[in-house]
Amino acid sequence: MKIAVVCANGKAGKLIVKEAVSRGLDVTAIVREENQTNAQNVVKKDLFDLTSADLAGFDVVIDAFGAWTEETLPQHSSSLKHLCDILSGTPARLLVVGGAGSLYVNAEHTACVADGQDFPDAFKPLAAAMAQALGQLRQRQDVRWTYISPAGDFQAEGIRTGKYILGGEELILNSKGESVISYADYAIAMIDEAVSGNHIQERISVVAE
Numbered sequence: 342m343k344i345a346v347v348c349a350n351g352k353a354g355k356l357i358v359k360e361a362v363s364r365g366l367d368v369t370a371i372v373r374e375e376n377q378t379n380a381q382n383v384v385k386k387d388l389f390d391l392t393s394a395d396l397a398g399f400d401v402v403i404d405a406f407g408a409w410t411e412e413t414l415p416q417h418s419s420s421l422k423h424l425c426d427i428l429s430g431t432p433a434r435l436l437v438v439g440g441a442g443s444l445y446v447n448a449e450h451t452a453c454v455a456d457g458q459d460f461p462d463a464f465k466p467l468a469a470a471m472a473q474a475l476g477q478l479r480q481r482q483d484v485r486w487t488y489i490s491p492a493g494d495f496q497a498e499g500i501r502t503g504k505y506i507l508g509g510e511e512l513i514l515n516s517k518g519e520s521v522i523s524y525a526d527y528a529i530a531m532i533d534e535a536v537s538g539n540h541i542q543e544r545i546s547v548v549a550e
Contacts, residue, residue, distance in 0.1 A: 342366050342367065342400045342401065342535070342536065343366075343367045343369070343398060343399045343400050343401075344361050344366055344367065344368050344369070344399065344400065344401045344402075344403060344535055345368075345369045345371055345384075345396060345399045345401070345402045345403065346358050346361070346368065346369070346370055346371065346378075346380070346403045346405055347371045347388055347391070347402060347403065347404050347405060347406060347424065348371070348372070348388060348404070348405045348406045348407065349370035349371055349372050349376070349377075349378045349380060349405065350370070350372045350373070350374065350376070350377045350378065351405050351406075351407055352497045352524055353405045353407070353438050353524050353527065353528070354370075354378070354403075354405035354438075355377060355378050356524050356525050356527075356528040357403055357405060357438075357528045357531050357532065358370055358378040358379065358380045359378070359379055359528070360525075360528040360529055360531070360532045361532050361535070362379050362380065362381070364532060364536075366532070366535075366536075367381065367382075368380045368381060368382070369381075369382040369383065369384055369399070370382070370383050370384070371383075371384045371386060371388070371391070371395075372384075372385060373385070373386070373387050373388075388406060388420050388423065388424070389419075389420065389423055391423070391424070391427060392427060393427045393428075393431075395427075396427060396428060396431075396433065397431075399433050400432075400433060400434065401433065401434045401435075401436060401535045402424065402428060402433055402434070402435050402436070403436045403437075403438070403531065403535065404420070404421065404424055404435060404436065404437045404438060405438045406420045406421075406438075407438070408420075408470070409467065411466065414466055414467060414470035415470065417470045417471050417473070417474040418470070418473055418474040418477055421437065421474045421477070421478055422477065425478070425481050425483075425484045425486070428484050429481075429483045429484055430483055432485070433485065434485045434486070434487065434535070434538055434541065435484055435485065435486040435487070436486075436487050436489065436531060436534060436535055437478065437486065437487070437488045437489065438489065438491075438527075438531070439471065439475060439488045439489055439490040439491070439544065440467070440468060440471035440472070440475075440490060440491075441454055441490050441491055441492060441493045441495065441512070441520070441546070442454050442455035442460070442464065442465075442467070442468025442469075442471060442472060443455065443468065443471060443472035443475055443490065444490050444493075444510065444511060444512040444546055445510050445511045445512065446511065446512050447511075448511075450510060450511075453468075453472070454468075454493060454512055455468035455469070455472065475488055475544065479544075482542070485541050485542065486541070486542060487534055487540045487541060487542070487543060487544075487545065488543075488544040488545070489527075489530065489531055489534060489544075489545055489546070489547065490544060490545070490546040490547075491522050491527050491546070491547060492519075492520040492521050492522040492546070492547065492548040492549065493512065493520035493521070494519070494520060494521035494522070495521075495522060495524065495527070496521065496522070496523045496524065497523075497524050498523075498524075499521075499522070499523025499524065499525065499526070499549075500523055500525065501523060501525035501526060501529070502523070502526055502549060502550065503526070503529065504526065504549070504550040505522060505526050505527075505529060505530050505547045505548065505549055505550060506547065506548050506549070506550055507530065507545060507546075507547055508545065508546040508547065508548065509543075509544070509545055509546065510544055510546070511546075512546070513546060513548050514548065515548050515549055515550055516550065519548075519549075520548055521548065521549050522547055522548050522549040523549065526547070526549055527547060530547040
């Protein structure tokens, strides 16, 4: 299996690459600057400059793009659109590192995590930008995508336990009543999905056990 990780130098990207390499998969890191991962192969190119030819031959493309500042938040949508456009009609699967703010908190799917009174105001613009990108992704019937939302508390420095609980569109809690997962355990779930391909054109979610 050939996997490309776009924006592989980010915190999530590096751990996703590490997890994939540890399983003996053929991994290519796509980075703008010098490679900081342990991928066997490297493509040095900006996401927005990638072409269909750059991604030809990959079974799975993992989008680990992230934008955090007010002026770059719209790039959640534009970057995902660009990747969808160049993968359109191909057999490659597109796996997206998503957000938790758009997970539903009711059975009717009318209220999201980001709508809650306790959701921090500082994160609302990011959650809205990522939710918009997900909404646009849902309209793409020409791409074999999977969007993976982490738990609400997504811990960059959290330990790798090797375990997680798989969920769907709704926020789920672990046995301790917590919504938390480390980047390392999230990476396990991401590569499990890359290998299995069980949730094409679906949004799924993960939480630590």
